[in-house]
Amino acid sequence: MNATLAGIAAALLYTVASAMLGRQLLRREKPRAPVIQALGGLALPLHLISIHAQIYQPTGLDLGLFHISSLVGWLIAALAIGMSLYKPIISITVAAFPLAILGLTLSLFAPSTYTPGTLTPGAESHILLSILAYSVLTIAAAQALLVAVQDRHLRTHKQGLMNALPPLQTMESLLFSLIGTGFVLLTLAIVTGFLTLNDLFAQHVAHKTVLTLAAWTVFAVLLAGRHWLGWRGPTAIRFTLWGFALLLLGFYGSKLVLELVLGRSA
Missing domain, CATH: 1.20.120 (Four Helix Bundle (Hemerythrin (Met), subunit A))
Incomplete structure (x- = not known):
């Protein structure tokens, strides 16, 4: 086809x-x-x-x-x-x-400006884990937005989406399941990157590494706060969206600048 x-x-x-x-x-x-x-x-x-x-x-x-x-x-x-x-x-x-x-x-x-090439098995593993982590955490960010709308409707006594969505407690449980899974994948991606790639703090990728580590820290703090302090609701939503924003900048921002502005493969 x-x-x-x-x-x-x-x-x-x-x-x-x-x-x-x-x-x-x-x-x-x-x-x-x-x-x-x-x-x-x-x-x-x-x-x-x-x-x-x-x-x-x-x-x-x-x-x-x-x-x-x-x-x-x-x-x-x-x-x-x-x-x-x-x-x-x-x-x-x-x-x-x-x-x-x-x-x-x-x-x-x-049109693609990327120059195709071969990768080592380690680099392939790092890229695959990074893409999986980003995909799961993107779904988590979307889930956080739905939870935010649902929480707001609940506080203002509006029905709205309340009738079409599962209970808020179920939605929050799903949110943290997604964050936990994405966090594990992101951790593995970072570890494989440090083990298999030459220099993650080289000039052209340093910002990507720093932003990814910052996102990892935000998600780590959120999961710790959930476990020990029972964080939920607006706090969980804010941390999720902050972490995702950092990850988005690291994942896409660097590729956009390198490929479309500087004309280099990222």
Whole structure:
């Protein structure tokens, strides 16, 4: 199947699923999870065909900004759908699918400035763990936003999304499960980076390393506060979004500057 057509078909399926779920949430209806899961499940393999054709080049792996964005979008959508099969988290796809659409669209229509090349097994492990950690923590950030809306509606005695989402306690439990998983993956990514890469504090990647370590610290403090002080609600939301913002700057900011501004592979 043509990779471009596969990508376009995947984007259309994500769009239909997003529109359907958004409409149900706006109407304060319980999301029809099986339909959303089916549409997303059909989109995932088509999206993967597009990713494979873009990243795997004759001269090596093309890990440019837009291709990585498509891969991250696919992982976010896949994780959201997978988790929704056994946890009441289908509402998170209202953010996951648009992110997948954005990454996929950029990879299809924006030119790559990355120079493909081969990687050592250690570097591949570091990159894979980094992408997984970022994907999980992106879902956690989206979950934190949903918890923030739900908490605000609860405090102001508005029904709104309350009827369409699981209880707040369940939503917060899911949030910390995501943060815990993402934190473990981020820790492994940092460790493999220090063990397998030459110099994580070299001039062109130092800011990425510092921002990633700062994000790791924020998530570590949040999890410690949750365990020993029972942090939840607005405090948990703020820490989650601060940590994600730092990670976003480290993960995407450095690649954007290096590739699109300086014309170097990151």
